[in-house]
Amino acid sequence: MSLPQSVVSPPATPVVDAAAFLAQAAQHIGARRVLTQPADTAAFQQDWRGRYQGQALAVLQPGNTAEVAAVVALCAAHGVAVVPQGGNTGLTGGAVALPGRPAVLLNLSRLNRIRTVDPANNTLTAEAGCVLATVREAAASAGRQFPLLLGSVGSCQVGGLVSTNAGGTGVLRYGNMRQLVLGLEVVLPDGQVWNGLRALRKDNAGYDLKQLFIGAEGTLGVITAAVLALHPPLRQSASAGVGLASVQAAVDLLRLLQDHLGERIEAFEILSRSQVHLVQTQVPGLCSPLAASHPYLLLVEVAAPDAGWDAGAALEAALGHALEAGLAEDAALATDLAKAQRLWDLRHHISEANKRAGFTVSNDTSVPVGRLPEFIAQVTAQLEGEVPGITVCHAGHIGDGNIHVIGVLAREVYATPEACEAAAAQVNRIVHEASVALGGSISAEHGIGLMHVARLERSKPALDLALMRQLKAAFDPAGVMNPGKIFRE
């Protein structure tokens, strides 16, 4: 919403001789790895959502860390901006080259080796271009599990996942990407290679430099490889759908389940009645596992590595306590894998259902878990009161305090792109103001990229912004690394 395509102006006149610069780049990585023809670059230049059109001089495809370093050093010498890119699955335009100064898109996909797997240490070392699915398979082949999981598992890459501190469905149990990274290899803005590929769980020998680059969205350097933490594989799981009267009941139920099941809660996701209704009416064959409609439907999964533990019995017993305590109105255990799959299909078809129902405006908000009831009540009332023709849905990782507030706008009311954009801005303003007032975040997992720069400026205290800029200036004084992302250029 923040930067419609029309704002993107034609490329500024480069201060460098583009042809000479690209010829030098070709000497480092090979001419066929320097893509300049629109037919070759189109898929890289536009972001995944089709919202931004990049203006890079070329897409460069280095094949290893040394080539990345050579290219970054060349860019630094010529003042050419470097925009790192992985699977190009980001949702905020973080891998788009802006106009205004010459830039290259540095696509890391060819750095796609799993360098080592160390089952004894529960780690593996993957290059930046490794696709998440490949990492998960490599872990599974060694009898381990890499628990990070998100929708783009088949195309998102390690470098992007680390750079955006990716979340996904496993955060409640395993943490964000930051908690799964033990070491990094990074090409610094001047082209030096920092080898921080350590594989230690305890290391207090000086500043933990890798933390700088995790979640920095490529603005401080180019991540070329990472040491990732593995977990034991799961051998037991069980899922259930639970009908709840309120968000408060979900918060209380989370605590009850944690008391009974500890860290074995693998997923704890909520859908509002409005959201369940939209999925049921828009996607044929999907329906709630419960006989009646409830204000909220909670989907919960428990899982564990031990074969001896009975996940279904444990979940059933814990839900029995919840029913007795009056926290749940109804509950249905998925008695086999097919039924569990159908349950989770409800969750996975939310985007599809909402798109069919109208123009959707989704937000990626987190607040402290205990503030969720207040937050949801407040934004729902305000959105319904102020935005005509809106259906307000809620869905998300409620166990992490991360809720997606989704406004579905009736097409008959919002018939033009301008009307949609204006309504979207209104929805976002209401949601962001409420979340910030409750100590929340305007971007729980998607990052800032290009899309949320102005919102970040509005929502963060001045001192936070000053400290961030101080960090950026210290490590990238020339501002060559992914300019215009996180910070306004």
Add this chain to the structure above:
Amino acid sequence: MSLPQSVVSPPATPVVDAAAFLAQAAQHIGARRVLTQPADTAAFQQDWRGRYQGQALAVLQPGNTAEVAAVVALCAAHGVAVVPQGGNTGLTGGAVALPGRPAVLLNLSRLNRIRTVDPANNTLTAEAGCVLATVREAAASAGRQFPLLLGSVGSCQVGGLVSTNAGGTGVLRYGNMRQLVLGLEVVLPDGQVWNGLRALRKDNAGYDLKQLFIGAEGTLGVITAAVLALHPPLRQSASAGVGLASVQAAVDLLRLLQDHLGERIEAFEILSRSQVHLVQTQVPGLCSPLAASHPYLLLVEVAAPDAGWDAGAALEAALGHALEAGLAEDAALATDLAKAQRLWDLRHHISEANKRAGFTVSNDTSVPVGRLPEFIAQVTAQLEGEVPGITVCHAGHIGDGNIHVIGVLAREVYATPEACEAAAAQVNRIVHEASVALGGSISAEHGIGLMHVARLERSKPALDLALMRQLKAAFDPAGVMNPGKIFRE
């Protein structure tokens, strides 16, 4: 070892008028909170191990964040160094004021409020001076658990724990302090207060600034409060002693137990035969739970929040698999709490036993878990071959790859302080070189402080040191924050 007391010279002539400066400090925090008499300051000026004697102009005891900010701003204006101090339980001299420039010891003990406990969000907010035991009690009172635990639980404080990224016995399951901190309040080197007291599990709105201050040992600012993550309380636990033929067996057993018990392994600690022998012979009443002596004794504890899970049965079943697989030579389950206590007493009396047996040199090393067998074999052979009169013991958090290599030096061979110091230097050199060669850390959990500055310089690549200095220079350009720690002044 790195800075014998004799090296500490008398205080340099202050460039400020100390009396006038302290009078101004008294205006901010009250005259009785400015301690200058040796009788009042002695306990703060000397480190816990009695190795370093500090040279601060005064010990300041501010009572809240605003007073800390006022004092730090005053110091910045006068170029007076600020040495933050919590419970003064650090092991590397990190809270000692060096000679060479005027400095104050900023003791945070009076910032000792638990500001909030939020059981729904599984968080609490504690001021820097809160003692760890107090935090654990506050969590327990709210039906939660704060899992960090170390020997100095009754005196170490939150600010120091965050500043040193403390480890302890729960790292395998819960992570280091870094994994338990959701938000921070920090007084910056210029006296500004940064309010980063967020309580979110997912927040990708810009750089994660709190990471800078965690483990920075007070060199980038003064931590005044922290939001800490809580866990469900444990209701079930079981312990066992396991006899092993080798370190490799311990590594393999860890994986087997993780496969069977997942994250329910609460502790996984090893003692070499030599270490068990020293404890048994030096501390009356303590003995191994196993009938025979084995090359290694492993102590393992499993625990969980659910009342329905039988910890003893689960551990017994898993150890049965280990015996069948030939990974363990023998195993004894502690059948009641008293027996479990006696088992863990072996571990807790290591320092005492070793001190009785001779002059001890202990190291705080981590290596990737799979490299432990190689590391231990190598340093043992080298120490036994090169250091006369040494008994080499190993003990530690082997599940984290963190092993303490302990040389116990016979008093008859090492009769003078000089002989002890020389032998200690030799032991440390051998251990550090071996750990660095295997991708390990010279300081797994104790930090650098004053004691390991020279070692850090020798063991870290030049680029790492340059990046650390870059960070320091960016956030504390005048170098007022805890000078001489981590970096040579």
